Amino acid sequence: MHSSSMASLSPIALDAEMTLVNPNAGVMINDRVGLPPRDAYKALLNGKFTPNHTRQVSFGFTSNEVWIALSIRVPTLPLSPTGFNANGDVTLPGVARVLKIDNAWLDTIDIFFFASGELVRKASIGDTQTIGNRIYNSRMPALEHHFPPGITEVLIRVVSADPMTIPVYIGTPAQMEKQALVNAYFYGALYGALIILFVYNVMLFFYLKERRYILYSLYLLAFLLFNFTYTGHGYWWVWGNVPYVQQWLMPALMFCYISAGVTFTISYLDAKVYLPRLYALRSSIYAGLSVLAAIMLVYGSQAFAVMAQLVILTTLSIWMLLIGFFAYKNGNVLAKFFVPAIALGTGGATISSLATWGVIPYSQWAFRGIEIGILCEMSLLSISLGFNFKQVQEAKVSAETSARIDPLTNLYNRRAFTQLVHPLWELGKRNQQSMAVLLIDLDWFKQINDDFGHHVGDKVLEMVAQRIKARVRSSDLLFRWGGEEFLVFLSNADINEALSLAETLRREVAQMIVLKSVKVTMSLGVASSLASNITLEGLIKQADEALYMAKNGGRNCVVAAPMPPTPKH
Numbered sequence: 001m002h003s004s005s006m007a008s009l010s011p012i013a014l015d016a017e018m019t020l021v022n023p024n025a026g027v028m029i030n031d032r033v034g035l036p037p038r039d040a041y042k043a044l045l046n047g048k049f050t051p052n053h054t055r056q057v058s059f060g061f062t063s064n065e066v067w068i069a070l071s072i073r074v075p076t077l078p079l080s081p082t083g084f085n086a087n088g089d090v091t092l093p094g095v096a097r098v099l100k101i102d103n104a105w106l107d108t109i110d111i112f113f114f115a116s117g118e119l120v121r122k123a124s125i126g127d128t129q130t131i132g133n134r135i136y137n138s139r140m141p142a143l144e145h146h147f148p149p150g151i152t153e154v155l156i157r158v159v160s161a162d163p164m165t166i167p168v169y170i171g172t173p174a175q176m177e178k179q180a181l182v183n184a185y186f187y188g189a190l191y192g193a194l195i196i197l198f199v200y201n202v203m204l205f206f207y208l209k210e211r212r213y214i215l216y217s218l219y220l221l222a223f224l225l226f227n228f229t230y231t232g233h234g235y236w237w238v239w240g241n242v243p244y245v246q247q248w249l250m251p252a253l254m255f256c257y258i259s260a261g262v263t264f265t266i267s268y269l270d271a272k273v274y275l276p277r278l279y280a281l282r283s284s285i286y287a288g289l290s291v292l293a294a295i296m297l298v299y300g301s302q303a304f305a306v307m308a309q310l311v312i313l314t315t316l317s318i319w320m321l322l323i324g325f326f327a328y329k330n331g332n333v334l335a336k337f338f339v340p341a342i343a344l345g346t347g348g349a350t351i352s353s354l355a356t357w358g359v360i361p362y363s364q365w366a367f368r369g370i371e372i373g374i375l376c377e378m379s380l381l382s383i384s385l386g387f388n389f390k391q392v393q394e395a396k397v398s399a400e401t402s403a404r405i406d407p408l409t410n411l412y413n414r415r416a417f418t419q420l421v422h423p424l425w426e427l428g429k430r431n432q433q434s435m436a437v438l439l440i441d442l443d444w445f446k447q448i449n450d451d452f453g454h455h456v457g458d459k460v461l462e463m464v465a466q467r468i469k470a471r472v473r474s475s476d477l478l479f480r481w482g483g484e485e486f487l488v489f490l491s492n493a494d495i496n497e498a499l500s501l502a503e504t505l506r507r508e509v510a511q512m513i514v515l516k517s518v519k520v521t522m523s524l525g526v527a528s529s530l531a532s533n534i535t536l537e538g539l540i541k542q543a544d545e546a547l548y549m550a551k552n553g554g555r556n557c558v559v560a561a562p563m564p565p566t567p568k569h
Contacts, residue, residue, distance in 0.1 A: 022055060101168060111155070125420065211267055220378060294310065349373055438524055439487055506524055
């Protein structure tokens with residue numbers, strides 16, 4: 001048994017607030033488990049408990065017993081003159097207070113109350129006790145006690161395979177309920193936000209079929225279940241009659257959270273492209289995690305499992321920050337979201353750890369730093385995935401547009417013809433409209449390329465495209481049909497309107513100046529008909545035959561295809 005110099009504890013005067021009382025406690029670490037409470041009480045009287053001047057709340061991993069001593073003082077209240085209250089009952093001085101251990105993962109908590117040197121009450125709480133057998137209806141281990149006037153010494157013995165974080169609160173039942181309500185609002189907001197993010201990213205996965213969205217959803221779900229377990233919500237609501245599940249589910253879900261974080265990180269940062277060496281090692285990383293899981297399973301120690309995974313969790317946070325930084329240096333745009341997101345999550349976890357280990361003052365909000373940090377982290381990651389979704393959509397639209405646009409002339413290409421023209425053709429058939437096609441071919445274009453070079457030929461194509469585009473109506477469609485061929489589709493034009501436009505285009509191109517010695521002319525074939533009298537393919541064929549006639553007729557001219565006979569009804 002570790003001892004200290006004789007020191008008396010300052011009695012705690014009970015107030016009306018739910019107060020953290022660890023700074024007023026005495027602490028003793030017993031190196032053998034099973035010290036009788038009366039022996040512990042004697043140790044307290046003999047000064048073997050160390051006053052907790054450092055405000056210590058956590059005692060790390062230990063197989064020893066941790067004893068905490070509290071000295072509670074209740075002022076003596078005078079009785080009424082008759083010794084009875086207004087209801088005729090005997091006046092019972094003293095106060096009722098709730099004592100709560102604000103940590104859901106501690107295995108065994110035994111509490112002993114000594115008054116006037118006698119053990120007046122003992123109670124057992126902790127997660128080895130089923131919810132149905134708890135003496136106080138609370139998510140956290142708690143009990144209510146009526147403290148009589150004078151001094152009551154409270155001894156708390158804790159034994160657990162998990163980290164020995166033992167924040168002790170004392171307050172009125174009303175304050176207990178108020179604090180429970182604040183916690184309910186906090187966790188309701190936290191779980192609600194995480195569930196919304198989970199559903200949103202699952203939907204994005206089914207829409208986009210991108211693996212990173214489902215991996216991020218699993219990362220969210222793993223943290224949600226892990227948090228649901230170690231905060232005691234799962235034990236309180238779901239498996240409260242199976243303590244063994246509670247004790248082993250926390251390390252199991254922590255392992256799932258770590259594995260999901262590794263898998264998501266490799267996918268999110270597109271390691272195959274931006275971190276190829278890491279990507280080549282991914283199988284070894286996953287195998288290492290599997291070996292660790294097997295070792296924990298075979299070793300069978302809950303304490304070892306939790307300790308090992310806490311070390312890995314800390315290492316994982318640093319690893320994620322480092323590879324996020326390298327991915328950003330290698331040009332990954334999403335890494336600029338990833339690094340600050342992980343920094344927020346790691347920062348929150350660090351605050352929780354520092355508060356838990358007593359480096360900074362303990363408070364409920366500091367203890368919740370990991371949850372606040374993770375919520376910020378996952379919100380920022382969701383924003384980044386939303387940004388990625390926008391990039392994907394823009395890339396998709398750009399790809400679709402590029403597939404339909406000729407990059408040199410910025411006109412629609414032949415691939416876009418069917419998609420754009422057929423709806424207009426069908427509408428023209430229903431409305432009995434006349435449709436027209438102008439098929440255009442530049443004269444002696446191969447000679448221009450041979451004599452002046454392809455860069456001049458490209459310039460000619462660009463200038464011709466601009467001239468034609470400037471003259472056609474907004475309702476008409478202009479396509480680059482082939483190498484030096486263009487097609488104009490007039491959605492509502494008869495043969496005369498089509499010939500007029502064709503002649504205007506021919507004259508303007510003939511007057512166009514590219515270089516002083518470069519002369520550009522073009523031949524045009526024109527065909528027009530009621531859409532109901534001919535097929536679209538047939539109309540294009542007629543325009544092509546007219547263009548052939550223009551070429552054979554001397555070039556630099558417009559030739560109209562003969563009108564098809566009107567079918568007899």
